[in-house]
Amino acid sequence: MNAATDPATEEHVPVLIAGGGPVGLTLAALLARQGVRSQVIEADEGYCTGSRAICISRRSQEILGWVGADAPLVNKGLGWTAGRSHFRQAEVLRFEMPSEPTQRFAPMVNIQQFYIEEYAHRAIGDGAAVHWGERVRTVQTREHDVLVEIDTPQGTRTVRADWLVACDGGRSTVREQLGLQLEGTQYEGRYVIVDIRQKTRRPVERLAWFDPPSNPGSTILMHRQPDDVWRIDYQIRDDEDPAEAVKPENVLPRVRSHLEMIGETEPWEPLWISIYNAKCLTLPSYRHGRVFFAGDAAHLVPIFGVRGLNSGLDDAGNLAWKLARVLRGESPEALLDSYSVERVHATRENIAYGAKSTEFMAPPDFAFRLMREAALRLAQDDEAVRPLINPRQSSAIGYTDSPLNGGESGESGPSGAWASALAAPGAPAPEALSRDAQGQPFHLSTRFGHGFVALAFNGAPLGGLPPGVQPLQITPGTDPHGQAWRRYGLHSPGEPALVLVRPDGYVLGRWHGLDSAPLRAALQATGVTE
The missing domain is CATH 3.40.30.10 (Glutaredoxin)
Known part of the structure; x- marks a missing residue:
């Protein structure tokens, strides 16, 4: 019997979480609050680099508040309620998200993803062990547990988990080990993502430009972040090589041109560059025996409308209490089936909204580009057209047909x-x-x-x-x-x-x-x- 199957060498945990990003760490913190100890393994050596997911919804702030991570988030983050869109240089839309003075949280808070990871990690306390620099090697599902081989800097170790939750991202090893594939649509349009540091006095709001003189034919999005950081996303042409598009010598002139156009003249420096293309993909089911999928391991939705990380945190909020009740013997295991039913429903709604936003932000063909330009032109003078270009920000989704609806x-x-x-x-x-x-x-x-x-x-x-x-x-x-x-x-x-x-x-x-x-x-x- 080899080390991978020898019970004497196995470490047992109630819940093993593959992936120590914001979803995995938040899930561990939620489980800890429910009295359930877990173990988190993360392939990276620490928190992510670059801004990545930056817009945290009110619902996500509530979830983070359940573990006490809301105070540092609100103190550090930049709350906002409004946004503006421009066609070339003309403003064609100003939107306001529902908000009121008595609300606990702003509708959205801008903050870099690595801060969310840090605050969620802190909230775990001693309720979970987080292992950095470790990755899943193999997964063996069994009737009463899951056997996971893990590569570590010291060699291979084996963990026997009552339950495994895959939060290991869009290239999920757990998903690959189970032979599962995401289904849906992947769009061709690509966006370069850039973080720069520059002081500004502009208010915190979502800013968008369609076909701006600074970058003709492109679409540009801008968000202010803490630490005097601008997050800038801009679309590249279909014939541009993605590898060339992210080289600083090609990125910085475009950024400089746009900053000059909008009158941002303070000195600036680049911090991080990446590239992205929109995907509307999901697993048909998020439960496979004793293995669950959450966040990008379960679904990939477009960044437009900021439904990616926010939906992943909702996955964690949905799953944590159900796992805890089952582990404590308070509910039958069948309760866990409702996790997949509810969250797949939510993903399909997010994908439907995300697809509409993507087809507007990055038109997939000439017909969509023609319709978008017509809508933008008309929106300059016709208020009735302007809702067509509203990005429809993320909001909590109702579980209309949930098996848990008690009437x-x-x-x-x-x-x-x-x-x-x-x-x-x-x-x-x-x-x-x-x-x-x-x-x-x-x-x-x-x-x-x-x-x-x-x-x-x-x-x-x-x-x-x-x-x-x-x-x-x-x-x-x-x-x-x-x-x-x-x-x-x-x-x-x-x-x-x-x-x-x-x-x-x-x-x-x-x-x-x-x-x-x-x-x-x-x-x-x-x-x-x-």
């Missing part, structure tokens, strides 16, 4: 109807600014992320709540802005109701009245409890 019923309201579909089962639980018993303000989202929460409107749950479900009473006094009762679909501030929120901040079910029996039945019917 809704009622004893009041017209025929038991709810006043709003905003918090229907499968929807992200709406945010609301509330007050605790001492009158101190808090956001509802700060109560999510660990266990189930039952929002009890105007009274205590009758019959009590099952183990693992925490009550949170909401009354007109604790809901001073009326946000909670309106957003969760009540007809009046004094109406009694129960809303069950999952550990990942999604609504499982809602019921008029305070009888907890329907809530208990929903947990059993959805397979959360046996």
Whole structure:
């Protein structure tokens, strides 16, 4: 028997995470918060270089907040709510993302990916071991565990994991070992990505230029980042050699020309150069026995609309609580099937939006280019056309047909109807600014992320709540802005109701009245409890 199969040489872990990027590290931190120890292996020697994924959505900030990584992110990052697009030099669109003074987080925060990795890593504490400079060599799936051979600087070691989560990126070794392939569309249009350091007084917003005089025929995107860094993405011609396109002697003149055009005259220096082309690819299933896929290992979506890293963090938020419940013996293993159902659905929606944005930002053929130019020309004078060029930034996606949707019923309201579909089962639980018993303000989202929460409107749950479900009473006094009762679909501030929120901040079910029996039945019917 060789070392790879000798039980005496095997190291056992409940969860092995292949990939120590932002998704893998966030998953490890979420599991640690749930009391589950994991091990992370990462082929690189440390955090990534270059900006990479830079726009962190409000939903992602909430997920990072569950592990305490939100404070450094908000302190370091640059929040923004708006964006502008130009056709040549004329502004043709200004958009504002939904935001309000009482929100906990900005709609988007710009921050380099390596900071996200650092903050997620810090949040793990001693809840996981992170092994840098190690990579998956082989994967052997078995009925009750997964055997993984790992290459390390000291040689090969073997880990026996109850569960393996592949967060090892677009070129996933785990995916290759299982003989799986991504399916979908890959676009030909390429973008050079450049980080430069330059001081500027411009506001933080998404900036886009189509066919600018500085780079005729190209599309240019710009985002401010911390540390006086500009992130610049520009499209190259179809006939340009990608290897030549990223050489500094070809990149820097284009950057200089654009900076001069927009009046950015401060000295600047290049920091990082890369190249990218849009892909709309996904695995058909994210669960294969005891192996799960998350982030780029599961799906590749275009950067336009910033749905890549944000959807990967949502993968982590969805999977962590389910794995934890199964490992603790609180839920049957069948609960884990819902991870793939929900997240594949979300990916397909992200791909649909991403494909539309890609076809506008990098038209795949002459017909698309013609339609884009027509829309841009018309948008200069016609406000009705401008929504066609809106980039549709990432937002949390509802799980419309999830097996975990526990339904809704009622004893009041017209025929038991709810006043709003905003918090229907499968929807992200709406945010609301509330007050605790001492009158101190808090956001509802700060109560999510660990266990189930039952929002009890105007009274205590009758019959009590099952183990693992925490009550949170909401009354007109604790809901001073009326946000909670309106957003969760009540007809009046004094109406009694129960809303069950999952550990990942999604609504499982809602019921008029305070009888907890329907809530208990929903947990059993959805397979959360046996």
